[in-house]
Amino acid sequence: MRKSLLGFATVAALAFGQAGFAEDKPVTIGVSIPAADHGWTSGVVFHANRVAETLMAQHPGLNIIVKTSPDPASQANALQDLEIQGIDALVILPTDPDPLVNSIKEIKGKGTFVAIVDRAPSVNDESVRDLYVAGNNFALGEVAGNYIKATTPDAQVVVIRGMPIPIDQTRQDGFDKAIAGSGVTVLDRQFGNWNRDDAFKVMQDYLTKFPEIDVVWCQDDDMAVGVLQAIEQAGRTDIQYVVAGAGSKDMIKRVMDGDKMIPVDVLYPPAMVGTALEMTVAGIYGQVPVRGTFTVDATLITKDNAAAYYFPDSPF
DSSP states (O other): OHHHHHHHHHHHHHHHHHTGGGTTOOEEEEEEEEOOOSHHHHHHHHHHHHHHHHHHHHOTTEEEEEEEESSHHHHHHHHHHHHHHOOSEEEEOOSSSGGGHHHHHHHHTTTOEEEEESOOOSSOSTTTOSEEEEEOHHHHHHHHHHHHHHHOTTOEEEEEEOOSSHHHHHHHHHHHHHHTTSSOEEEEEEEOTTOHHHHHHHHHHHHHHOSOOOEEEESOHHHHHHHHHHHHHHTOOOOOEEEOEEOOHHHHHHHHTTOTTOOOEEEOOTTHHHHHHHHHHIIIIIOOOOOEEEEEOOOEEOTTTGGGGOOTTSOO
């Protein structure tokens, strides 16, 4: 992923050099993202602001307004406020995409370039957005399922899902496909809302209900923190390992250190909001083609490659 972004940056830089006359062109981009209510979204906020500052320093005429919102209603209000301010482009990671479709369409209907990040609405076509940047949600589940199937062929697994929104189902579909026809058995599936406290409670429930659990799959590194706390608190030794996802610095450090409870992690970087912002700016100033879909690989992070994905200064 890092290499592909470097390649993209090189192309964009060449384009900027050829179109230097446009560097002072006044452009306003609105960035609408969830509030930092858990680890992954704190990373989203960090990278959105980091990349915004970098891009504004590179382009004197560029103004990027970053707004965070805790829920769909607040985000709809934030979109209305950005629309009133007169934006040329919108980069949005929706809190929940479907309730925001009409607000997004209204902005796009005025000729505004729209980039949707990560959470796509049920209808994810050119009527809603120009660019879609996301991690590979299906592969996130599939990679986790394939690892469990290969490592522990007869595992009894408990699953902690995220929230009841489309990307959660896509991840679950990938996992189910990977373990289909194998000896892996799913004991239960419950939602942990991508929250460590909620995941802690769900895991406590699992530990009470099931006397033997081999593996835990949870969709998010933040939830894995709660899962590990519940296991340690209960003193359970039957659980062999936990597979989570995102690529948080804490989980990657555990992988690097050879922690037997976190042998791997699956990449789903919060920095993808920065990728969408960089591509949007390149399309405006560099006139490079950025419409369509850009998918980030769901890389399996192991002890062998973990160092390449470890960023100790990141909040997540």
